[in-house]
Amino acid sequence: MSFNLFETRNNQLLPALCKPFPDELLSSWMARMAYQHGLTTKEMCAYIWPSYSGNPDIDRIVGDANLNILAEKTNCTFAEVNATTMAFYKHVLFAQKNLLYAPEQWIIPSKRIGSKSGYMQHSSGLMFCPKCLESEPYFKKQWRLAISFACTKCGYYLIESCPHCHKGNSFIDVRQPNFAHQSVYEHMVYCHHCGKDVTDCEPEIAPVRVVKTQQLLFEIMEHGLNEKVIYTESYFKVLHHMASLLLIDKQTDRNIKKLAEYVYWENNLSHSDLRPYNDTIVLRDLPVKKRAVVIMLAHWVLQDWPHRFIDLCLTHKVKKSSLLSDFPNAPYWFWEAVRHGLEPSFPAKLDNLKHDNTDTCTVRMKEPCLKRLDYDYDEYFYDDNKYxxxxxxxxxxxxxxxxxxxxxxxxxxxxxxxxxxxxxxx
Structure with missing residues (x-):
């Protein structure tokens, strides 16, 4: 521990403070400290933050003022504490300036229950890899992300509910722990509902392709795209839109349905268990295995950009309006490919379609990735009367x-x- 705690006399350190692990989630860290103080996580939050409202999603909604208080009481820097929250992924997965007011599409809710719409008949909470949790009893930040579905270290699907009672965990809702007969390790790995060890199970091995896709997505998050100069947050914005198009409901355009069915068929996967849905589908609410399939296919569609995507759209006669009308402020590199790569088959004026032009100077592929006719639309090429x-x-x-x-x-x-x-x- 450093000696910066002596720099200020007003610094009131917690009597049983501990440092967060480099990739630990804030609620996991607070749960460990709460146990050391003989408190529940909710009681610990109320003790540290006088303005705490009881909101269970402290990983997402905690403000900078409370983070500063926590940093002072734990002898940490603000950067160390902030790195345990979902704000760590700003400008990586999303560009929102404030997560307090709107849920982010790549952040899984801290506590989810079955939905009336029928496509999410499961209960889930914090995701985890049982093998990693057994060896390192804390929950990682990336396990709160909808982009996460497999453990790249162990090769297993992540688990989102207790394997014994099938209920989801949330540290905020833990009742008074049995401090006399339970260690901090047991407090972290025992189910908050049935009291059984959540690591005592045989996890399902994820297919090699699923694990490989997970590795590639984590590499993009950390290092960006290798050969393409596209903002990381911009790529994941398009990835989410593409994954949403592959989830078919009764409102889905007919040609989009054909394209989605072809993508599943081309990848030797069945789409029968993913459609149709009666209500609007939210990607982050899907069970982990279904979410893995959809994200993997969306990533496949965006590979070899924009050639594979344009070819699929032209083959299945997908209209520009179907791709852009529900995608406000689309990144410029996506908007430009749709505008110039597809034939004009809808009455809307292109100028009326909004796009995000902030990353115009950084979105172009490195030469010579593009073929001229893929981007330079020529009306004569698509006019049968000319031949x-x-x-x-x-x-x-x-x-x-x-x-x-x-x-x-x-x-x-x-x-x-x-x-x-x-x-x-x-």
């Missing part, structure tokens, strides 16, 4: 084969057009 005469025999067969391979197009009339355009460019 009434077919004189493709005049074109060298080698050029036809090269253009077919380059653009993936078999229509000889359009091949002739592309050949003529390339001649002009050269």
């Amino acid at each position: 009434e005469d077919d004189d493709s025999d005049c074109i060298n067969p080698d050029n036809i084969e090269r253009i077919q391979r380059l653009y993936g197009i078999d229509d000889t009339r359009r091949l002739r057009y592309l050949f003529n355009r390339e001649e002009c460019w050269n």
Whole structure:
């Protein structure tokens, strides 16, 4: 422990303080300290923060003033304490300036119960990997994220409820612990409802592809995209939108449904257990395995950007309005690909569609990632009336084969057009 506690005389340290682990969640840290003081987590919060309202989601809603108080009482810096909250992921997963007023789409609620809509008939709380929790009895920040679904260290699916009573844990709701007969380790790993050890179970091994996708997403969160200059928060904003499109309900556009079904089929997965839903679906409320499938497929669609995405949309005749109307302030790199990559098939004016232009200078792929015709929309290329005469025999067969391979197009009339355009460019 450092000696900065002697720098101020008014600093009232907690008698049984402890430091948070580097990746520990605030509610987990508070639960450990509360046990050391013989208090429940809620009592501990009320003792430290006079203005504490009893809100159970302290990981998300605690303000800077309370974080400063906690830092003073635990001999920590503000940065150390702030790193235990969901604010740690600002400008990584989301750009909201304040999480107090609106739930973030990538943050799983601290306590969830079954939904009336029928697609979430399960009870869940803080997610965890039983093997990690057994060896290191604390809960990690990343286990509160909807982007998390597997443990990259152990290779198991995360568990979101007690394997014995199937109820979700929340440290704020813990009744008075049995301090006389329970250690702090048992306090952290025993279910708050049935009292059994949540690590005493056989977790389900996640498929290799699921674990690999989880690793890639964590790498993007930490290091950004390797070859693409796109803000991390911007990428995850589009990833969430893409995952939402793959969740089909009765309001889903017909062509979007066809695209989603094809994506499942192409990846040898069944979509029958994910659709249809009667109400609007919220990605973060899905059970962990279903959420893993949807996020993995959304990540697959965004790979090789924008070629795979544009090809899927053109093949299934997805309209621009279906992609942008429910996506206010879409990042510019996504908006631009939709605008120039798809044929205009809806009456709305492009100028009326909102997009986020703040990252315009950083969103372009590094050259030569883009093919010119994928971004430079040409109305002649999509107009069948322009190809009434077919004189493709005049074109060298080698050029036809090269253009077919380059653009993936078999229509000889359009091949002739592309050949003529390339001649002009050269």
